[in-house]
Amino acid sequence: MQRVQVLLVAKPWRGGLARYVFQALQDLLPGDVAWIPTYPVGAADRLAYVRDRARWRRALVARIGAVQYRAALFINHFPELDGLPPDDRHVLWLTDGPEPDAGGFMPYHRVFVSDPGYGEAIRGAVGTRRYAGELAFAFHPDIHRPQADRGRPEGFCMIANRDVKRDFHLGMLLAVGLRPRVYGNYFLRHPLALRHPGCFRPRVSNDAMGRVYARHALSLNVHARVLREGTNMRSFECAGYGVPQLIEYRPGLERHFEPDAEVAVYREPGQAVDAVRGLLADPRRARELAARAARRALAEHTYHHRLARALDGLISAARLRRPGH
Structure with a gap:
């Protein structure tokens, strides 16, 4: 039987969340963590998943049961995980617009949300004792860090996928002659990209994002419609990369960054035009905004900070403190 301090159970998202969390776990507990992906990662695995998803997931639950751990961190939930027994070592982190589970998320002793705008519904499902509140996204300082040579950054960019709210904001900027460089799945797949082909580029890998930001003087962050409160991964990652930010304000953003002192914000789409130009x-x-945001992020918003909170009481505090930090 495999023995580890912490087991991570998470989907290997294209956006990198599970990878960043696992890397932070390895930093804190080197060689003493394991990751079981909740989505197939190889060809044979994908074939088995397509043929019978429920069976594949039941096998995954059996794999979890075959590991001995002091704590297990689950990022999101699916019905087959209800087959796990309730366990004080199980921590659930819900992201991406979560909905209450019919089973009440019974396997988990504590349940966090990345977006507290969904908190009341989740609290109602799990009860006050098990609801643990907000666990915001973060950044990894060894991955999301400034490029050694930024050159002379120019213009502004956005790395994001299609969303109806983003469509509207981008449309307003383009209509007044501003030319953002947009990286993501808008490229060749959206009317805005067809009308303004010079402004849209293909999706970039997570490892290439730092080079993209280094070429631009400003990052625009328009939240997806699903986000109700707080902010997304991009705000923390951009702080790590050291790029100045203009963020569409959502309630609770100020818990993470001080508006107009660490990040620039706008509240209505029309305000973005003057904010970008300014x-x-x-x-x-x-640059001053970016420097202050970077200091704040390093002091409060790394994935190491998030893990220290999520695993508090399950793993000793001394082991959850990153050496030298």
């Missing part, structure tokens, strides 16, 4: 015209102010 930041591009005042690179000194933009």
